[in-house]
Amino acid sequence: MRSLLNFLLRFKTLILFLVLEAVALVMISTSHNYHQTVFYGLSRNISGFVARRLERGTYYFRLRSVNEELVKENTLLRRRLEGLTAMPAEGFSGVHDTISGVNYTYLNARVISNSVNKQKNFITLDRGSKHGVHVGMGVASPSGVVGVVVGVSPNYSVVMSLLNTDFRLSASIARNDYFGSLAWDGINYRYAKLSEIPHHVTVSEGDTIVTSGYSAIFPAGLMAGTLTGDQNRGGDFISLEVMLSVDFKKLTDVYVIGNLTRDERETLEEEVVK
Amino acid sequence: MNSILRYTGAFVLLVVLQLLIFNNIEFSGYVNPYVYVMFILILPVSIPSWILLLLGFLTGFVIDIFTGTMGVHTFATVLAGFVRPWVLSLNVTAEVAEGDMSPSSSRSGLRWFFIYTVTVVLVHHLALFFVELFSLKHFFHTLLRVLLSTAVTTFFILLFDFIRPHR
Numbered sequence: 001m002r003s004l005l006n007f008l009l010r011f012k013t014l015i016l017f018l019v020l021e022a023v024a025l026v027m028i029s030t031s032h033n034y035h036q037t038v039f040y041g042l043s044r045n046i047s048g049f050v051a052r053r054l055e056r057g058t059y060y061f062r063l064r065s066v067n068e069e070l071v072k073e074n075t076l077l078r079r080r081l082e083g084l085t086a087m088p089a090e091g092f093s094g095v096h097d098t099i100s101g102v103n104y105t106y107l108n109a110r111v112i113s114n115s116v117n118k119q120k121n122f123i124t125l126d127r128g129s130k131h132g133v134h135v136g137m138g139v140a141s142p143s144g145v146v147g148v149v150v151g152v153s154p155n156y157s158v159v160m161s162l163l164n165t166d167f168r169l170s171a172s173i174a175r176n177d178y179f180g181s182l183a184w185d186g187i188n189y190r191y192a193k194l195s196e197i198p199h200h201v202t203v204s205e206g207d208t209i210v211t212s213g214y215s216a217i218f219p220a221g222l223m224a225g226t227l228t229g230d231q232n233r234g235g236d237f238i239s240l241e242v243m244l245s246v247d248f249k250k251l252t253d254v255y256v257i258g259n260l261t262r263d264e265r266e267t268l269e270e271e272v273v274k
Numbered sequence: 275m276n277s278i279l280r281y282t283g284a285f286v287l288l289v290v291l292q293l294l295i296f297n298n299i300e301f302s303g304y305v306n307p308y309v310y311v312m313f314i315l316i317l318p319v320s321i322p323s324w325i326l327l328l329l330g331f332l333t334g335f336v337i338d339i340f341t342g343t344m345g346v347h348t349f350a351t352v353l354a355g356f357v358r359p360w361v362l363s364l365n366v367t368a369e370v371a372e373g374d375m376s377p378s379s380s381r382s383g384l385r386w387f388f389i390y391t392v393t394v395v396l397v398h399h400l401a402l403f404f405v406e407l408f409s410l411k412h413f414f415h416t417l418l419r420v421l422l423s424t425a426v427t428t429f430f431i432l433l434f435d436f437i438r439p440h441r
Binding site for chain 1: 293294297298304306323324327328330331334338342343344345346348349352353356405406407408411412415
């Protein structure tokens with residue numbers, strides 16, 4: 001009798017164990033609605049606050065590399081500016097319109113929490129809806145594509161990192177404009193895979209990979225990485241290994257990219273497809 | 275009552291340490307120590323297993339909330355709570371078996387505590403890393419991460435066990 005009781009007691013533990021694990025699995029499988037999780041909204045604000053305090057201390061020690069990166073970007077922008085001012089005026093009239101043709105706006109932000117060691121990495125920025133950040137905006141650093149905003153609170157926003165196995169980026173080879181899908185395979189935080197490139201395309205090591213501009217999130221031609229020369233031929237397409245231009249371990253300053261005409265573009269695209 | 279307070283203190287301390295320090299440690303993307311498991315390890319020997327399971331669930335859930343990985347830590351920590359009584363009984367010594375004392379190296383020897391810690395931590399990390407991946411795609415790569423992280427976690431738990439106040 002006693003042993004039977006013991007047995008049942010043990011069985012009770014097993015049942016409780018299975019129930020708890022089942023609850024955990026349900027939580028995992030429903031966590032795709034990442035930014036809709038009730039609790040996460042709360043914890044984002046608390047941990048965002050703490051992370052911001054911490055980041056203030058550690059940021060100081062990275063100033064040197066941050067400066068170097070900014071100088072590099074300045075040089076690049078200066079060069080581009082040179083090309084623009086040298087261009088003859090275009091269009092029908094002589095009116096100098098500085099607003100037409102501007103599609104994207106940029107908002108600088110600071111990374112206050114980041115990781116590279118999970119399968120689904122997220123980044124927290126110190127800008128939120130108060131500063132005009134919306135879900136779906138792109139995020140880039142001076143050296144290239146970083147991710148897409150997936151959650152916003154008044155003071156903070158959470159970005160799905162390129163280093164997230166759920167992230168897909170429409171990217172193209174700058175030299176010949178063939179485009180494919182860039183995604184992280186979850187192994188090494190420096191490399192990602194560009195897939196869906198047709199067989200006949202010739203590629204070579206060091207080719208630049210940029211955003212295609214086919215989604216309204218990123219402007220075309222934003223740097224994403226360079227080909228390492230490794231490739232995987234199989235099926236109808238080849239997949240190429242890409243060395244990411246952004247070193248996610250050194251990420252400090254980024255831009256949130258807003259598309260001014262995004263709504264117009266998406267409404268049009270939806271209308272036509274329907 | 276006093277011991278409940280102490281264990282609550284240990285819980286808060288371990289969770290805070292995990293979130294503020296250990297979550298920011300990433301050696302080359304391979305090693306992530308999850309030292310908060312220590313809370314499951316140091317609970318009294320005589321604790322009923324259902325309480326152990328519930329506390330495992332609570333611990334994992336709190337970590338999940340703050341790291342935005344819903345369910346992954348919960349799953350692994352409940353499993354760690356489930357295997358703990360077995361690991362305890364597998365290499366039980368006379369000193370360990372009795373009463374509501376907390377398993378520690380000062381009481382049962384470093385060798386015993388090491389084996390106990392490594393086993394539970396390994397189970398926890400195996401579950402954690404593979405559930406996070408949710409596939410066996412990069413099996414050996416993940417296994418390497420598990421082993422390296424287990425080593426580092428174990429190191430820190432032994433260190434903390436060494437410096438924590440014993441009564």
